[in-house]
Amino acid sequence: MEENLSLKSFVVLMKASKSVTERVKKDISRYHMKTSEFAVLEALYHKGDLTVKQISEAVLINTGSMTYVIDKLEARDLLERRPCKNDRRAVYIHITDEGRQLMDDIFPKHQKAIEEIFQNVTAEEKKAAIDILKRIGQK
Template identity: 45%
Template sequence: MQDKQGKQTDMITDVNKAQEQSLHLFVVLSRAFNWTSAHVQKDIREYGLNPTEFGVLELLFHKGRQPLQQIGDKILISSGNITYVVDKLEKKGYLLRKPCPNDRRVIYAELTQAGEQFLQEIFPKHREKLAEAMSGLSPEEKEITITLLKKLGKSAEMNFVDK
């Protein structure tokens, strides 16, 4: 009987170790994210933008004209916030709304010439700041980290249950 009890204790200890390790990973991951995000947000603020505005501009810069509805999905913000952000960026002269010629319900956002020039100017500097924030890892470590974080993200997504 002691043998079974010993195995049960070992299994509980292993479960506790795995849970503690997961907790530690979460803390380390959160701290790393917070510090790298702090670098990015500081950089973005220097250009007179907030992270959401920059996300919209960056999406349009790299992907071209986008339906407003899809912008929210791609940068993970609500449709109400998209309207507010697009209004602000339109007032700054960086983008404009264009109706879809085939479907009146669809409105596109696209960069203006001023928005395009602005992103062409700031994006290389932004990439440098990102590289600086990530400079603690070698190129090989970055590739390994990318692979592992994708695996973690997919696993977390698959195991997510919205209750």
Template identity: 50%
Template sequence: MNHSEHSLKSFVVLSRAYRSINDLANKHITTFQLNPTEFAVLELLYHKGDQPLQQIGGKILLASGSITYVVDKLEQKGYLARKACDKDRRVTYAHITEEGKKLMEEIFPSHQEKIDDIFSVLSEDEKAQLIQLLKKAGYNAKELS
């Protein structure tokens, strides 16, 4: 294979692997009566604390227009609440509720176990190398854009 063929093959393999891994993780998430986006928002709030609504989309790779809908759904389920910022009334935070924390404490270990199962075919060194290589390609793509 020449340089261009290797690049194209890398892209195709990465895309297919991502789709397979993501599909399996999402299938697991839906067993908890959450869609993958709802889970991503709750996971962000659970691990990182309150977040301004305007910044959530960028942190979980979601179009900003969809954030309001997802936050509304999670609020209806009692898993998060909106909180006005004390310093700037234009900013609203998403805050995980006790019920949301309880849910994440219940389901996150199982989610993490599923991810561990998916990557169990790789050694710790291979995982570290994979992370390094994907970051390298990702940062390069960012610079090129």
């Protein structure tokens, strides 16, 4: 029987995704955070103030769960809600000085952990993987 490369690619992709996800969760847990909390802080850290919808789209968490995550981070004084001056219906989420200081400390460590995951992959292979995965994701 001929090998089905699409099926094999799918299985390998799923196993790699699971492995990377577990390693990232382990790294993030060192900072006493859940992956979703870190993802929200990271989005605000790099992109600035965002609405709940924008954060949800950036980190792929549904808006219902997002409110819970934002509430937890707000209770820790890592972010705050700010009303939009131009649209009273809109609220922006803003990373606080405490949140920025935390990310200044932990993001470089997290980035290093990601680099370690990909240490045996060349730059050309990373570029090829990015291109391939983008094409798969667009279908």
